[in-house]
Amino acid sequence: MKLTTRIESQLLSKIATNDGHGENSSYFDGWKAYDSDPYHPTQNPHGVIQMGLAENQLCFDLVQEWVRNNPKASICTEEGVADFRDIAIFQDYHGLPQFRNAVARFMEKVRGNRVRFDPDRIVMSGGATGAQETLAFCLADPGDALLVPTPYYPGNDRDLTWRTGVKLVPVVCESSNNFKITRRALETAYKKAQESNIKVKGLLLNNPSNPLGTVLDRETLQESLNFITTKNIHLICDEIYSATVFTDPGFISIAELAQDNPDWNPDLIHIVYSLSKDLGFPGFRVGIVYSYNDDVVNCARKMSSFGLVSTQTQHLIAAMLSDVAFVERFLAEGSNRLGKRRGEMCSALGQVGIGSLKSNAGLYCWVDLRRLLKEASFEAEMELWRLIVHEVKLNVSPGASFHCDEPGWFRVCFANMDDETMGVAMSRIHRFVVQKNRSGAARKQCSRRELEISLSNRRRLDDVMAMSPHSPIPSPLVRARN
Numbered sequence: 001m002k003l004t005t006r007i008e009s010q011l012l013s014k015i016a017t018n019d020g021h022g023e024n025s026s027y028f029d030g031w032k033a034y035d036s037d038p039y040h041p042t043q044n045p046h047g048v049i050q051m052g053l054a055e056n057q058l059c060f061d062l063v064q065e066w067v068r069n070n071p072k073a074s075i076c077t078e079e080g081v082a083d084f085r086d087i088a089i090f091q092d093y094h095g096l097p098q099f100r101n102a103v104a105r106f107m108e109k110v111r112g113n114r115v116r117f118d119p120d121r122i123v124m125s126g127g128a129t130g131a132q133e134t135l136a137f138c139l140a141d142p143g144d145a146l147l148v149p150t151p152y153y154p155g156n157d158r159d160l161t162w163r164t165g166v167k168l169v170p171v172v173c174e175s176s177n178n179f180k181i182t183r184r185a186l187e188t189a190y191k192k193a194q195e196s197n198i199k200v201k202g203l204l205l206n207n208p209s210n211p212l213g214t215v216l217d218r219e220t221l222q223e224s225l226n227f228i229t230t231k232n233i234h235l236i237c238d239e240i241y242s243a244t245v246f247t248d249p250g251f252i253s254i255a256e257l258a259q260d261n262p263d264w265n266p267d268l269i270h271i272v273y274s275l276s277k278d279l280g281f282p283g284f285r286v287g288i289v290y291s292y293n294d295d296v297v298n299c300a301r302k303m304s305s306f307g308l309v310s311t312q313t314q315h316l317i318a319a320m321l322s323d324v325a326f327v328e329r330f331l332a333e334g335s336n337r338l339g340k341r342r343g344e345m346c347s348a349l350g351q352v353g354i355g356s357l358k359s360n361a362g363l364y365c366w367v368d369l370r371r372l373l374k375e376a377s378f379e380a381e382m383e384l385w386r387l388i389v390h391e392v393k394l395n396v397s398p399g400a401s402f403h404c405d406e407p408g409w410f411r412v413c414f415a416n417m418d419d420e421t422m423g424v425a426m427s428r429i430h431r432f433v434v435q436k437n438r439s440g441a442a443r444k445q446c447s448r449r450e451l452e453i454s455l456s457n458r459r460r461l462d463d464v465m466a467m468s469p470h471s472p473i474p475s476p477l478v479r480a481r482n
């Protein structure tokens with residue numbers, strides 16, 4: 001095995017033989033545990049429930065209804081087949097104009113129509129994954145770095161760095177202020193990079209955040225804009241969860257601030273978007289780079305040849321997103337259902353004393369399991385995580401895989417399953433925590449008893465010792481344990 005690896009590493013490139021893909025992290029390990037033993041209500045009721053996948057499956061009934069009512073949008077139907085030829089032969093990397101228009105209008109709608117997006121600045125990519133990489137290629141050279149506030153989406157390590165050679169430098173954010181991004185944290189990370197002779201080319205924000213489920217407030221966005229302007233570096237805003245906000249405070253896009261601020265430098269601002277989360281179509285691989293920098297738009301468009309969205313998908317999406325009534329209903333119903341599901345999950349967790357970070361967006365909760373750790377360490381976090389995956393049979397994601405600086409936080413996804421599965425997951429957590437509390441209490445009682453016995457023995461020993469200082473009596477603490 002070792003020999004094969006050595007020979008392979010001589011034969012193949014560095015990219016082919018390094019593990020920059022990150023497939024060996026605990027984030028992906030949990031997926032493997034799920035894949036080998038997936039839960040099914042009747043065929044495998046004791047299997048692993050997938051709570052490590054940020055997928056939005058709560059509104060598929062609405063989408064299916066739309067697809068049924070709009071057969072012309074699918075070119076493989078009787079009603080749509082007349083368009084088959086034109087769609088199948090279209091290969092311009094600008095994309096179908098109706099697709100770019102529809103996506104631009106959708107992005108505006110999600111942002112409360114407070115901003116305008118120019119369809120000519122919309123560049124396609126293979127999901128946000130492709131969009132991130134495209135931007136990394138356009139903005140930085142191998143060895144250069146982007147600052148990323150922690151905790152952050154583990155895929156960033158793969159998407160922005162693996163093939164580009166770009167580095168990520170963490171901006172450490174802490175639970176003491178709800179993981180808020182501060183100017184101080186930004187400056188510290190920047191300075192640290194400089195001290196290591198790493199050239200910082202940009203800051204990557206994810207708003208709303210995966211894994212926190214929180215939105216960035218205006219003040220933080222403004223501070224970030226001031227920071228990148230002062231340093232003359234880029235700002236990439238990954239806004240792929242923008243339509244998942246279910247309560248106030250509402251989502252504020254960097255586009256709004258940029259538009260309202262006369263001092264901003266448009267050449268430095270770039271937005272990453274995709275339909276993987278907001279519409280729940282990760283399989284369609286619809287990703288978008290929206291840049292205010294003309295050169296970036298041009299270069300990214302040329303690069304998009306490597307990750308175009310199929311015209312069949314563009315055609316369908318253009319029709320779906322141009323249906324204003326459908327979009328209105330989908331967005332309203334989507335955020336209602338997400339809010340309801342999150343509320344149910346958090347109250348179920350609350351019943352057994354588990355808290356989570358206050359949040360109002362995303363497809364997950366950032367759950368605080370610090371009190372279940374044996375000690376405050378990442379080893380203890382891994383131990384607890386293994387127990388949850390292999391014994392409780394829930395694939396949740398440990399904070400370490402999100403580069404969280406503090407052990408004990410876990411991301412738990414809630415929108416990729418039906419109500420029944422969620423019920424099973426919650427009853428498993430319930431049982432687990434009750435059991436853990438009981439064994440904790442028993443341990444405490446036991447050690448209290450041990451202490452009492454040892455104290456009474458100590459007293460007796462002291463009496464004996466007082467009589468005979470050379471007594472060979474074994475330690476009372478050892479005896480108490482037998």
Ligand SMILES: Cc1ncc(COP(=O)(O)O)c(C=O)c1O
Nearest residue numbers: 127128129153206210274276282
């Ligand atoms: C913050 C963030 N960015 C990017 C992605 C990648 O999305 P896509 O499926 O569109 O490539 C994800 C997926 O989970 C994500 O959470």
